[in-house]
Amino acid sequence: MESMLRGKFAGPREARFEALAGVVARPLLRYLSRRADTDAVDDILAETMLVLWRRLDDVPGLSDDAPIDPDEVLPWCYGVARGCLANAQRAHTRRLRLVDRLTRSVPPAGPGEAEHPELHAALGALPIADREVLLLWAWEGLAPREIAQVTGLTSNAVSIRLHRAKRKTAALLERKNDGQPGHETGNGRSNR
Amino acid sequence: MNDDELLARLRIADPARNHAAAPLDLDHLLEETMTADTASRTTISAPGRQRHRPLLMAAAAAVIVAGIGLPWAITQTGDGNRPPVAAVPLALTVQQQTGAGGVQTACAEVDVNTLRQYSTAFQGTVTSVNGDQVNLRVDHWYRGGNAATVQLSDNHDGQPEFAGQTYETGHSYLIYAKDGQIPSCLFDAEATPQLRSLYDQAYTG
Numbered sequence: 001m002e003s004m005l006r007g008k009f010a011g012p013r014e015a016r017f018e019a020l021a022g023v024v025a026r027p028l029l030r031y032l033s034r035r036a037d038t039d040a041v042d043d044i045l046a047e048t049m050l051v052l053w054r055r056l057d058d059v060p061g062l063s064d065d066a067p068i069d070p071d072e073v074l075p076w077c078y079g080v081a082r083g084c085l086a087n088a089q090r091a092h093t094r095r096l097r098l099v100d101r102l103t104r105s106v107p108p109a110g111p112g113e114a115e116h117p118e119l120h121a122a123l124g125a126l127p128i129a130d131r132e133v134l135l136l137w138a139w140e141g142l143a144p145r146e147i148a149q150v151t152g153l154t155s156n157a158v159s160i161r162l163h164r165a166k167r168k169t170a171a172l173l174e175r176k177n178d179g180q181p182g183h184e185t186g187n188g189r190s191n192r
Numbered sequence: 193m194n195d196d197e198l199l200a201r202l203r204i205a206d207p208a209r210n211h212a213a214a215p216l217d218l219d220h221l222l223e224e225t226m227t228a229d230t231a232s233r234t235t236i237s238a239p240g241r242q243r244h245r246p247l248l249m250a251a252a253a254a255v256i257v258a259g260i261g262l263p264w265a266i267t268q269t270g271d272g273n274r275p276p277v278a279a280v281p282l283a284l285t286v287q288q289q290t291g292a293g294g295v296q297t298a299c300a301e302v303d304v305n306t307l308r309q310y311s312t313a314f315q316g317t318v319t320s321v322n323g324d325q326v327n328l329r330v331d332h333w334y335r336g337g338n339a340a341t342v343q344l345s346d347n348h349d350g351q352p353e354f355a356g357q358t359y360e361t362g363h364s365y366l367i368y369a370k371d372g373q374i375p376s377c378l379f380d381a382e383a384t385p386q387l388r389s390l391y392d393q394a395y396t397g
Contacts, residue, residue, distance in 0.1 A: 026216055
């Protein structure tokens with residue numbers, strides 16, 4: 001398979017894409033597996049790679065000769081994965097709504113939610129954009145400037161959201177640790 | 193709880209850390225990507241054939257403005273004379289996705305060949321956004337229309353975002369459509385000089 005691949009796609013553009021994929025595919029797989037159902041991850045990754053292949057000339061920090069710096073290319077590639085994920089989720093939501101109308105089913109938990117209910121309850125209490133910024137910081141290890149590149153927000157807006165999200169999540173988790181049972185996530189509102 | 197403690201707490205709950213790293217067959221992924229693209233490009237250049245895009249929903253596209261559907265198709269030839277402007281707004285909806293192949297192709301970066309497959313293309317400025325509906329004033333028709341205004345509606349979703357693009361009043365966008373539907377994944381439709389030159393290449397000359 002390997003030799004066939006090399007023979008079939010031997011061109012400078014192909015080589016450049018291969019080098020890029022070698023750097024970004026695993027981080028993108030992790031990014032998606034944190035946010036999408038296991039059975040959807042492969043499809044969304046394939047779609048993301050297809051967009052990257054077609055937009056290869058637009059990837060910032062990618063030149064023919066210099067080695068690829070993951071920090072240069074990754075935020076942009078996360079941005080592409082983010083768009084593909086959003087698109088897949090919209091399609092999924094439409095299907096769920098139809099199913100829901102028929103069965104009145106409860107939506108399934110997201111990846112990892114069952115194992116850390118208190119943390120996910122705290123994350124669930126955050127506005128969506130704040131949660132996204134917080135998780136890009138914690139799970140992808142991105143700096144505010146890079147998060148801005150992924151989300152299209154300004155660095156300033158990212159810093160503000162990140163600060164707010166950290167403070168609120170920490171306060172909610174501390175409250176849980178103090179022995180309050182249950183999942184009343186609304187309690188954290190006084191903290192803003 | 194300081195930043196480091198919070199970070200540690202969040203990382204413990206990282207789904208990608210807790211579940212054994214999902215296997216990744218990079219060579220397979222590369223081959224799949226480049227083959228899928230080669231296949232779709234070949235299909236584009238073959239006249240008379242459609243890509244896997246579920247565009248044959250034409251029959252369902254009752255959306256096309258009653259009465260002015262035909263004139264659009266004809267006015268395109270008039271180069272020097274501007275076509276007469278229709279008072280009735282052109283109504284477009286967002287194409288609904290069906291099937292995995294559709295998702296893949298619809299999300300790919302737009303290029304000249306893709307644009308040429310679409311029978312409707314224009315630059316418009318958003319005049320108002322009302323829930324599921326975006327109204328645009330047409331600044332320039334590239335292909336297939338003479339309406340002065342266009343009404344985009346997304347009756348599948350109910351989100352203030354259409355086809356991956358958020359629309360803001362006063363901003364200009366480049367939009368392409370076919371059979372009364374814009375692709376379900378129209379990223380980066382904001383009218384930048386780059387996108388405009390792509391439209392110029394696709395629809396002129």
